[in-house]
Amino acid sequence: MEERGPDRTGTETDPLRLSPRVVWVWRIPGLMAALVVAGIVAAMGAGADAAGFAPFVPALILGVVGIGLSLVVPTWMERRWRYWVTPENIEIRHGVWTRVEASIPHFRVQHIDVHQGPLQRAFGVVELRISTASVTADAKLPGLTRNRAEEVRRLVLERAQDDDAV
């Protein structure tokens, strides 16, 4: 058995967090969307007859608000995303507006997938998707480093299989 440190499972008071790089994975699509929408509104304004800067004001406001939200909200999201592995379940807490607490018992886990889109690859993070027999009970951990993702996956699957022996 290879040398590795004690598995970090986290606890409720000291939970595990996502990788900080996930913030940029979330920011970039938001920024692009804000710029596109502001651009469209600006184009609509340019088509209007009024002179001066007036037709561009809505686009400017939208752009500023959009960019501001895209920069700030992902930070909040990352701050609120926490998880830990107990001997019984995996617990995940996330959500800025609507706060969600999800618990999946280890023995219900059917399989765990590691997913990485192009943006995630650019920032070196992966998404862990935990699947049960019900689509509603599934959970995901976006933005983990690959090492940590493998660690969590191994932890959960080990415990899921241990249960069968009981």
Added chain:
Amino acid sequence: MTTPSDPAALPPQAELSTRRLHPASPVATSAAAGRQVLIIAVFVMIGSGHALLLGSLALAFAAVIVGIGYIGWYRFSYGIVDGVLRVDQGILTRNRREVPLSRIQQVDVERRLIHRMLGLAVIKVDTAGRGGDDAEIVLNALGGDDAAALRMLLLSRRREADPTLMPGSVPSPEQSRPAPDRSSAGAQFPPPPPPAATPDLVVHLTTRQLVIAGVTGRHLGAVLVFVGAVYGFLGYLPTRTVNSTAETTWGWIIGSAVLGVVVAVVVVAIWVVAAAVASVVQDHDYTLVRDGPDLHMGRGLLQQREATVALHRVQAVRITANALRRRLGLVAVQIQSGGGGSQAGGQVSKLTIPILPIGDLERILSLVSPGAPADPVLTGNPRATRTRWRFRAATPVVVVVGAAAVIAMNAVVLFGLLGVVPALIWADRYYRSLGHSVTATHVVSRWGAVFRHTAVMPVAKVQGCHLAASPFQRRVGLATLRIAVAGDRTGVPVSDAAVERLETVRHDLLASRASRLDEQATRRRLAAQHDAS
């Protein structure tokens, strides 16, 4: 439970030589599309007057569709090899789908009108897949007798391969072995094995019950379009008559009033009759039967459907009743089994009893979900929930009326604020309907003021739960718990209950030993089936 280890006792491998669907299948599959094209073509032909040209064009188009259908038919084959149902299809890209017989959850036989005219039937197989479309197989279409035999074959093989199913009623291998004609094994459909025990009748619906179901239920909504179309075609007649025959203003007013009442009565009568007819046609001769470890359901007048669900796969039972049905003491029951794919229209994993007297509910529950409380005492919700729902009901009314008043610049519109009163009454009703209960074996959740839903789930089947709280809920200490069972898309909500209470419920559900045993039993069963097949 162990699989039989004596080789002589193992059932022979399921075999069915690879074959094509019935030759008339493309006609049946293209019938639906063809019908729509035909309707459009008829309208266009009548409208434009180039009847001959368009008619021949339409016929040529239909021939092309059927031709493509035949190419698809030629490239479609199915068979059972080594206990696995294999389907190969595809004209350009070949697609092979394999389903071990042991994974089959539900087998439906469906006959639309075109199928009955041609003597065919459709077989839909739903498996224990996770809701992906690759977990279902649709065989459209086989000859009627072949379809029945295939269904029995699929189900009987599953039963034999799974000795843990129902200890008492599994037929011994000798009884259920098909005719021992080894030379032609697999070439013909083997005769169906004799049933283990006589099936018990669970529910049978008479036409009278179906008429009541139609008149009190969702068929009313479904036929509204039809009624609207009828009114659209003929509704102008009465007003035209009055306008042309009335000689004085008074005569016109009285005539319009009288005719208005007559028209209303006629339209409502047509509406009610259409709903009753729709219900009878859909669910004619509804029969629910328990046959060993399975539930069989058969229904339908023009389009016939038969479904089979294994009892141990039942995940949740949903009981619905609108306000009218509650007054009449009737409910509708939906039995949900673990399977959730969408290709078969989502029908395959749900078994619905369209109407049931509420007194029969206990019997049904004890059959499909033993230990389920028939009339549980439900825990209510705190005052904050009532305030929240009052707010949620009144605010849209105020906002809409206010906006309308501003847009119309008319203060009279503000009288619409009176609409807040029924909204608040509805909110109070909704608050009183919310309730939940957790017993040792089951969890029950209820919601709905006008359309009331009650969901009953065995604790052992709960896959996981989510607790979610919006800022408004957090402010008053409320949250919503969503409970998930296998094959479910939306989960069962326990809405707007106190957070501490929901934390307790969540903890009880997750820590339940029954869940763990259920999952182990399911996995052991699947492993045993893999070994046996």
